[in-house]
Amino acid sequence: KGGTHLPDVTLVSPIVPGDRIVGYAVSRAHHADVGGMAPGSMPAGARDIQQEGLRIPPTRLVAGGERVDAVWELIAANVRNPAQRRADLRAQLGANERGADRVGELLSDHGERLLAAFDAVRAYSCKRVEAELAAFPDGTYTATDKLEGDGVTDADVSIEVTVTVDGRSLSVDFSGTAPQVAGNVNAPLSVATSAVYFAVRSVTDPDVPPNAGCYDPIEVHAPAGTLLNPEPPAAVVGGNVETSQRVADVIFRALSQAVPDRVPAAGQGTMNNLVVGGADFSYYGTVGGGMGASSDADGPSGVQVGMTNTLNTPVEALEVAYPLRVEEYSLRDNSGGDGRNHGGDGLIRELTVETDAAVSLLTERRRHAPWGLAGGADGDRGVNYIDNETVPAKVTREVDAGTTVRVETPGGGGYGEPEE
Numbered sequence: 001k002g003g004t005h006l007p008d009v010t011l012v013s014p015i016v017p018g019d020r021i022v023g024y025a026v027s028r029a030h031h032a033d034v035g036g037m038a039p040g041s042m043p044a045g046a047r048d049i050q051q052e053g054l055r056i057p058p059t060r061l062v063a064g065g066e067r068v069d070a071v072w073e074l075i076a077a078n079v080r081n082p083a084q085r086r087a088d089l090r091a092q093l094g095a096n097e098r099g100a101d102r103v104g105e106l107l108s109d110h111g112e113r114l115l116a117a118f119d120a121v122r123a124y125s126c127k128r129v130e131a132e133l134a135a136f137p138d139g140t141y142t143a144t145d146k147l148e149g150d151g152v153t154d155a156d157v158s159i160e161v162t163v164t165v166d167g168r169s170l171s172v173d174f175s176g177t178a179p180q181v182a183g184n185v186n187a188p189l190s191v192a193t194s195a196v197y198f199a200v201r202s203v204t205d206p207d208v209p210p211n212a213g214c215y216d217p218i219e220v221h222a223p224a225g226t227l228l229n230p231e232p233p234a235a236v237v238g239g240n241v242e243t244s245q246r247v248a249d250v251i252f253r254a255l256s257q258a259v260p261d262r263v264p265a266a267g268q269g270t271m272n273n274l275v276v277g278g279a280d281f282s283y284y285g286t287v288g289g290g291m292g293a294s295s296d297a298d299g300p301s302g303v304q305v306g307m308t309n310t311l312n313t314p315v316e317a318l319e320v321a322y323p324l325r326v327e328e329y330s331l332r333d334n335s336g337g338d339g340r341n342h343g344g345d346g347l348i349r350e351l352t353v354e355t356d357a358a359v360s361l362l363t364e365r366r367r368h369a370p371w372g373l374a375g376g377a378d379g380d381r382g383v384n385y386i387d388n389e390t391v392p393a394k395v396t397r398e399v400d401a402g403t404t405v406r407v408e409t410p411g412g413g414g415y416g417e418p419e420e
Helices: 071-074 081-108 114-133 190-205 238-255 316-323
Strands: 008-015 022-031 139-148 156-166 170-173 216-222 273-278 282-284 324-332 347-354 357-362 385-386 389-391 396-399 401-408
Touching: 008 081, 008 156, 071 081, 081 114, 114 170, 114 324, 156 238, 190 216, 190 238, 238 273, 238 357, 273 347, 273 401, 282 316, 316 324, 324 401, 357 401, 385 396
Parallel strands: 170 216
Antiparallel strands: 008 022, 139 156, 156 170, 273 282, 273 357, 324 347, 347 401, 357 396, 385 389, 385 401
16 A cells, blocks of 8 residues: 555645645655564565565554654564654654645645646646657557566566557556566556656656646556566565666667657666665665666766666765775776667675674666667676675675675666767
């Protein structure tokens, strides 16, 4: 019901400036730990959602304007760093309150015109996206890509898509995608749908005001019981952070047949999730990589690619807050694919764990390289090391103090035949 994975906790507050609800303030935050079998709540080997952390059904955190202390304490009792969870929940609650205040101020200034404007902006966004889709050639376009194991086995997991453009609408069908798997790369349908929306916005007009109207012309279907619409109690923590990347890639690949000049080559295709935790701390970070080149530009280097919603964790902040020491943080030279336009380079991030801890890596593109387009070369694959030992794309391991973890992230694919 949360829509993504258990570390993402969503707070929903009604906006009631008078005697009626005029909208909702919603905040979603990824919490560094919500319990489960491994620190950081992103265990590579989880086989069901209960192993991944605390499941919170729709529950009143505040009622009648007062905090429900029993619920706050229930959450705190099931996580490894309760003080941080309480603080983060307070921050989310404050964000919701601020959002409600601002909408109330707008309503006071503009009255019913504000509510009419909500509907008008949504209709405007819908028309803008429909106009973009109308410029696409009608037709059916297919693509296939693979995930590199599910954390339980290393076997590839297939994602297949059929994209149909018909006038001012677009439908996406994931029939043919693999059944749900034992590991945690299953993605709730809302995650798969969000990845589709991201890809379509990227190849239409990203400046269209973002709201539900943008997505009215888009239909998404994934059969129940498959990787992209799993049945409970499927493990899903990797689906949100890694499978979403592959869904975006496979949509881009299909649309490259329709509008090749609008679609970039594949980027790194992974968030390179790194989780290190112990009894009293939990660090979760992601590592950037190469973006794919486009028809008119090289791909940027050392950036997050796709729908990651994450940014760089500064070395200084990391070392102050956690028992971790960063040994290297640099560009991975020449890891982007060659072409008329070059793919961006990946990154190297190496750190030493200064206390006994558990390390979890949830990554992709360690076996299948980010693809080039229009004759461009593939980007380099990523590599993970623990104490100089190459480890799989997805792994959870107990480590001793002094252990070094090194992540070399993928480069982006090149675009176009290299010029002589």
